[in-house]
Amino acid sequence: MNTFRELGLNESLLQAIQDMGFETPSEVQQKAIPVLLQQKTDIVALAQTGTGKTAAFGFPLIQNIQAESKSTQALILSPTRELCLQITNEIKQYSKYIKGLHTVAVYGGASITEQAREVKKGAQIIVATPGRMQDMINRNYVNIKNIEICVLDEADEMLNMGFYEDITSILADTPKDKQTWLFSATMPNEVAKIAKEFMHKPQEITVGHKNQGSTNVSHEYYLVGARDRYPVLKRIADMNPEIFSVIFCRTKRDTQSIAEKLIEDGYNAAALHGDLSQAQRDSVMKSFRQRQIQMLVATDVAARGIDVDDITHVINYQLPDEIETYNHRSGRTGRAGKTGTSIVIITKSEFRKIQQIERNLKTKFIEKDIPKGIEICEVQLLHLANKVTKVEVADEMDQYLPKIEELLSGFTKEELIRKMFAVEFNRFLEYYKKNSNLESPKSSKGKRDGGETNNDGTVRYFLNLGSRDNFDWMKLKDFLKENLDLGRDDLFKVDVKDSFSFFNTDAEHSDRVMDILNNLHYEGRCVNVEISTNTGGGRSSRRDRGGDRGRDKSPRRRESISDKASSKFGRRREETRAPKNERTSRRGDRPRRSK
CATH class of the missing domain: 3.30.70.330 (RRM (RNA recognition motif) domain)
Structure with a gap:
């Protein structure tokens, strides 16, 4: 099926899809939408983050809603506030031509009474985080005893975050004959347990192989000495002048420390971790989405739910404990059909983890040589030349040109080019002359x-x-x-x-x-x-x-x-x-x- 019309969607949805510029359904959409429109069934859909899962359940969900009824008919559970708001906004865009259909976001960090009022006005679809939803149920602010559809989005992430008890409690408050649609990037044991306990003979849809990473992401690793992680990170950034990346660290302390080092070295960087207030996190994410921040240093928990287009690199400053977590990290890049790179900085003792990831995700890592100083200088010089060819000159500059021309009149064209480019080039040349090339440690058992x-x-x-x-x-x-x-x-x-x-x-x-x-x-x-x-x-x-x-x-x-x-x-x-x-x-x- 090459068009959304062939999937069986109604005219209201097709008009909204056209407005958003969607042309061809993704693989998970092609497989899931016809099943969810034509059958009342439970479904388990396994697909990498960024493959269009929200539309895969969102379109059939909206088409199954009775807009003339004000009762809550569908519940979507998602792991984080950011993802909850993102799904809500997308559902509203999809349903904008359906009169009377209302979607309400329910999440922590905002007024629970205000959210309860919005639900009471009539919300056919509720998008919620598990913790806040459980709180709403306990206070009798919502009634989900008659819902027809329950969607578990990013189910593996919700369970990784410790929401198992909340999810099972919420599902126990819903009708047994409802449809349950579970969407996940991986299928760990906890997700399989949820499916077995709360779903009835679910159909399984898999895009790629089970637990496989995105085919649009290339996986690379740099083997470094224990004290060379940051210098190598810096070289990776310098080797990719247009980098737009998320850098993952294991702890809040490391996240803040690495972000501060990057800022000190002149990079547009920021930290995202649990010690930040919600207002600070929102501000950081706004700047990142607007590309005012090129390098976002984050913990796994803080980064869950990040959905930003065109991330070029995911950098694992430290590997996570769980392979599923690595899969989610790498899924931040290579989205919507675009390519991306997932980089791991490791020491010799961690190499076995690379092999484990390769086996479990059925992917292959490429070992990369640590960039040499002269290679970085060349890349930076050519990048500067490319920027010069594309720069737009403001009209206000014209009034200063006579003085500039007078000041530079004694130089030939070749001399001017050399001097202008040396202003930027010399900074890197001087630094990498003083900082010798880093070599990957040779393999030595034990x-x-x-x-x-x-x-x-x-x-x-x-x-x-x-x-x-x-x-x-x-x-x-x-x-x-x-x-x-x-x-x-x-x-x-x-x-x-x-x-x-x-x-x-x-x-x-x-x-x-x-x-x-x-x-x-x-x-x-x-x-x-x-x-x-x-x-x-x-x-x-x-x-x-x-x-x-x-x-x-x-x-x-x-x-x-x-x-x-x-x-x-x-x-x-x-x-x-x-x-x-x-x-x-x-x-x-x-x-x-x-x-």
């Missing part, structure tokens, strides 16, 4: 950044804080847990000595431990952490027994420790812990992006 993973898959660390710093094992564990944003069970074998300590984590947390603690200060001095060869049981190694170096004043003692520990710890401290004035000067050398 080894990672100067230390080794133990046979049990854990890593032991040396830390230059101890009982002299008023730590016992419990206080140190709390300190580490808070700064690393890890659970208590993620930290173990904590052993506090006089001026140093040891602790263990699973290997998957190692890069996080190294990144955060080596950039931390405690009571005015730098915290240093290093991967230890001590397994946490039995006698300590020579290197660990010499760990008192954090307090030792003897030059000879420090030298012997450094020598006997292969000098690696000493070199790393010198390289990464330069005096404050030197660190400041290096930061000032970064090229700032032109606004």
Whole structure:
């Protein structure tokens, strides 16, 4: 079926579709709409985010509504406020030629009494977040006991966000003979459980393979050293001057930190996380949709429901724990038939996660070389030349041209071109001359950044804080847990000595431990952490027994420790812990992006 008319839609919907400029139905629309129009059936539709699922259920939903009746006939549940509002707006656009049909959004962060009033006026369709909908039911503000259709949109995301109990409670308040339409990007066990418990012999529609990512998205990864994540992120951005991206971090702390670094380096960036107020989140999203922000740094929870067209790149600054979450991340790009790129920045210890994603999503990752400085300079120079050819000159500039021409009269055309382009080009050239090329770490089984993973898959660390710093094992564990944003069970074998300590984590947390603690200060001095060869049981190694170096004043003692520990710890401290004035000067050398 090549047209919407062939799908069986009525004239009111076809007119609205024409106004919106839709021409050809997507695959999920072609498969779902005829079934939902011709049969009263439950349906499970699996399709990647951005493939047109809202229209796939929205068109048949509207056509099945009796507009002359003011009773609530359909309920659409969605995971976030942003997606709830987006679906509501789209349903209103689809139904604009149907007199008397009203759609009301019900979500947290707004007046519940005002929403209740809107529903009471007559809302045939309610679009709601699970938490607010449950609250409305508990207060008897809505009646969904007679609805005919219930839609679960982005079902996997709702369950990932912990809405299982709310969803099951809401569904239990609806008629058993209603139609249930479940739309999801993936089919984890929780979604299958919902389908089994609340749906009757549902028809299944799958676009692509089950749990498969979008075919319009290419998947790439950069293998980096533990401390090179941000420099590599910066090179990726510089290598793509027209980048319009979402950068995903695991925690609110990392999200805010990376956004601040990007802003400091001159990029149009902003953070989106749970510590922001609703007004702040709305402001950030408005700026992002208007492309005033090129790089949005977000947590998974805050980014759920983002539906912005033309995102060129999704960058996984850190991989998520769940493969389904990666699928949702990558689904933010490559939407509506356009292509996009999903990039992962990983260390050697995380490589197995790439392989797991490849197996589960039936996709292939391409390893990319870290961009070299001279390559970035070339890209930036050509980008500037391209901008010059397209720039529009304001008439107001004409009054200043005589003075400019007089000032530049002594230069030839070739000299002027060289000088004009050098203004922008030199910034990048100077920065990348001072910052040598980054190399991907070579594969080395069991080894990672100067230390080794133990046979049990854990890593032991040396830390230059101890009982002299008023730590016992419990206080140190709390300190580490808070700064690393890890659970208590993620930290173990904590052993506090006089001026140093040891602790263990699973290997998957190692890069996080190294990144955060080596950039931390405690009571005015730098915290240093290093991967230890001590397994946490039995006698300590020579290197660990010499760990008192954090307090030792003897030059000879420090030298012997450094020598006997292969000098690696000493070199790393010198390289990464330069005096404050030197660190400041290096930061000032970064090229700032032109606004």
